[in-house]
C-alpha cells in the first residue's frame with residue numbers, strides 16, 4: 001500500500017505558516033489526474049481569500065453553533081472550494097476521486113488536509129458570497145500540520161468483504 005494512503009489523516013489543527021500558491025497549484029494538479037466518467041473532468045476549484053474564509057466560518061457557527069470544522073476554516077492557510085461543472089450522472093464519484101488524489105498529494109508533501117463536506121450546510125450562503133453558480137460539492141483545507149492524530153478505527157477486511165449466494 002502507498003505510504004500516503006496509510007499515513008494520511010484528517011488534520012484539524014494547522015500552524016500559522018504560509019505555503020506558496022505555486023505549491024497549492026501543484027497539489028491541485030494531482031486532482032486533475034484523477035479518473036472521471038467519460039474523462040469529463042467535472043471538478044472545478046476556487047481558492048478563497050482570508051475574508052471569505054472568515055465569513056464562511058462565522059456563518060457556519062451562526063447556523064449550527066461552534067464546531068471544529070468552522071474553526072479549521074477560519075484558521076487554515078488555504079481553503080479550496082470544490083465545484084461540479086455539469087450535471088452528468090457520475091460526476092460526484094469523479095470529484096471524490098479528484099479530492100482523494102489531492103489529500104494524498106498533501107500527505108506526500110507532509111502537509112495536512114481536511115475534506116470538508118459540512119460546507120454543504122451553507123451552500124446558498126457561499127454561492128451568494130463568492131458568486132459562483134456551479135454546484136458546491138465540498139471544500140478542502142490545506143496547511144502545515146499542527147497535530148499528529150492517531151489513525152481512526154477502520155472496519156476489518158472480513159467486515160467489508162461480502163459474499164453472494166449465486
Ligand SMILES: Cc1cc2nc3c(=O)[nH]c(=O)nc-3n(C[C@H](O)[C@H](O)[C@H](O)COP(=O)(O)O)c2cc1C
Nearest residue numbers: 008009010011012068069114115116117118119152
Ligand atoms: C465526504 C466527506 C466529508 C467530510 N466532511 C468533514 C467535515 O465537514 N468536517 C470534518 O471535520 N471532517 C470531515 N470529513 C473527514 C472525516 O471525518 C474523516 O475522513 C474520517 O473521520 C476518518 O478520519 P481520517 O480522515 O483521519 O482517516 C469528511 C470526509 C469525507 C470523506
